[in-house]
Amino acid sequence: VKLAADTNLRNILTTLETEAPGLAIIDSIQTMWLDTVDSAPGSVSQVRAAAHELTTFAKRKGVSIILVGHVTKDGQIAGPRVVEHMVDTVLYFEGERGHQFRILRAVKNRFGPSDEIGVFEMTGAGLAEVTNPSALFLSERGKPSPGSVVFAGIEGTRPVLCELQALVAPSPHSQARRTVVGWDGGRLAMILAVLEARCGIPFAGLDVYLNVAGGMKISEPAADLAVAAALLSAREDSALPADTVVFGEISLSGALRPAPQTENRLKEAQKLGFASAIAAKGGKMHGKNGMTLNLMSDLTGFVGEVFGAG
Structure with missing residues (x-):
């Protein structure tokens, strides 16, 4: 796993082009900024432009990219809704602070069924998959x-x-x-x-x-x-x-x-x-x-x- 701390999207795309990883995780999309867009990071135009650049790069190079996004108080993805239309899959990571497990829910999936869930338990060693959620x-x-x-x-x-x-x-x-x-x-x-x-x-x-x-x-x-x-x-x-x-x-x-x-x-x-x-x-x-x-x-x-x- 290689880590890089940068928010300039030009630098990030250049690095991804050089490294050619199988999977890239951008955390978070609201912190990315493009020098061609005249607005602050996290604004609607910056988030939209950054998501467009990253999805275009993913399709062109065949790299899987996960965009981590913040959610608002009512549980919706922060920023423009067009980001949800750009990506192939939207996953929500749900969980209550007082409970030990988390639910990964697919609300959009271009290549499979939506409304599928994965259940994970929060342990001292990290997240562990729960193979039998009912139990x-x-x-x-x-x-x-x-x-x-x-x-x-x-x-x-x-x-x-x-x-x-x-x-x-x-x-x-x-x-x-x-x-x-x-x-x-x-x-x-x-x-x-x-x-x-x-x-x-x-x-x-x-x-x-x-x-x-x-x-x-x-x-x-x-x-x-x-x-x-x-x-x-x-x-x-x-x-x-x-x-x-x-x-x-x-x-x-x-x-x-x-x-x-x-x-x-x-x-x-x-x-x-x-x-x-x-x-x-x-x-x-x-x-x-x-x-x-x-x-x-x-x-x-x-x-x-x-x-x-x-």
């Missing part, structure tokens, strides 16, 4: 407790199991709190409304807290049923069996829609020792994978069968 996200899960549900999710083409935790408590305030970590707050409000309107289960006057354990972030709608199960489990103070995974999408009518890649989710769950699954009817499966399947068509039936209410 990591469930490693600290203890005995079954109310409000705890395991969700069988999909990240790109990779099945990942994680724990959803819910807490429902009487609110001391006139307006009940709704706090979410790792999921969409608007979708939580929708699930609460469907539970009240379609199943007659009110959450008025109750504080609701929802957390995706381990710092994982979930965006797919297939988590709806797992969230509803966690909320009902916390509200009724009734724990689901420890060997059960839950997934499925909830519509505003209260009907349940099957999640894509049902079979892959079940295989991952079985590999980690789960014996049963609660899901929506209609998912494409070839056999039962040795698991006990409890397929539901609507939310009312789910509430009645699993929690004995509805």
